[in-house]
Amino acid sequence: MRIAIEDLEVVLSGRSVVSGVRLIAEDGEIAGLVGPNGSGKSTVLRTVYRYLRPHAGRVLVGGTDIRSLPAAESARRVAALPQERGSDFELTVRAVVAMGRTPYKRAFAGEDRSDADIVAAALASVGLAGAGHRRFSALSGGERQRVLLARALAQDPQVLVLDEPTNHLDVRHQVELLALLREQRRTTVLSLHDLNAAASLCDRLHVLHEGAVVASGTPREVLTPELLADVFGVRAAVVEHPLTGDPLIAFDHRGAVPVSTTVT
Known part of the structure; x- marks a missing residue:
């Protein structure tokens, strides 16, 4: 399902x-938002999953303004993994993931076989098939992150919105998460701090700087040494990844460069 954000x-x-x-994410495309802290990435994502109401502009999901949809229908279309996690759940892992089925249930309706299968598949997809009985509050940060992703997947949405989904994950689970998102081929809009992960995962990148989109295109088109210097204030070379052929950013860690105030 296509996402289009217009004059937000x-x-x-x-x-x-x-x-x-x-900005846009075409049907089945993974679109990444990158930019320095405070550039507006999370704010944009929060309008897609209706946490924030735009002052102007609109977010179209499949051609429909997301704010015009009933809450349950919106939740069937869009599932989110936000940065703000709320308080600890005094629930089992399985119960947390089963919350993703709520948009499909009538009030007080119980879980059916289809729900159980979807929850089990979501837990298996994030490597937690045997953890359903554990208490969510007792998990590590990385485990919680994977449980909340499983909850979003159990929602069976047409669109995933993920705000820094690799936070708290070790290298192995970061790689597994990116592979899972790639295999899903579900329309996905996400923010990432790791530019090399963004270059590997995303079909399209949108670069935000001081609340505005300053570049859009494929990772190869967008991630240039000039943009990295102007927007992120770093010296870097962009080369070809020896294993995947994706753009690979080699940073000069010996010093930063002044961030431009005239990015266009």
Whole structure:
């Protein structure tokens, strides 16, 4: 399902934090948002899963303004893994993942066989098939991250919205998560700090800087030494990954460069 964000502006505490944002993710495409801290990535994502209401512009999911849909229908279309996790759940892992089935249930309706199968498949997909009985509150940060991703997958959405999904994950689970997202080929919009992960995973990148999109295109088109210097303030060379052929960013860790204030 196609996502299109049109002329988005979000105002928080009287200040415009993103403005004029236009970006797309085509059906089945993985679109990444990258940019420095405070550039507006999370704010944009929060409008897609309706946590924030835009001051102007709109978010179209399959051609429909997401704010015009009933809450249950919106939740059947879009599932999110946000950065804000809320308080600890005093529930089992399986119960947390089963919460993803809520948009499909009538009030007070119980779980059926189809729900049970979907929950089991979601847990297996994140490597937690045998952990359903464990308490969510007793898990490590990385394990919690995978449980919440399983909950989003159990929602069986047409669109996934993920805000820094590799946070708290060790290298192995980062690689497994990126492989899982690639295999799903579900329309996905996500933010990532790891530019090499973004270059490997994403079909399309949108670079945000000071609340505006300053570049869009394939990773190879977008991730240039000039952009990395201007937006991120780093010296880097972009070479070909020896195993995958993807763009690979080799950073110069000996010093940063001044961040440009005239990025266009």
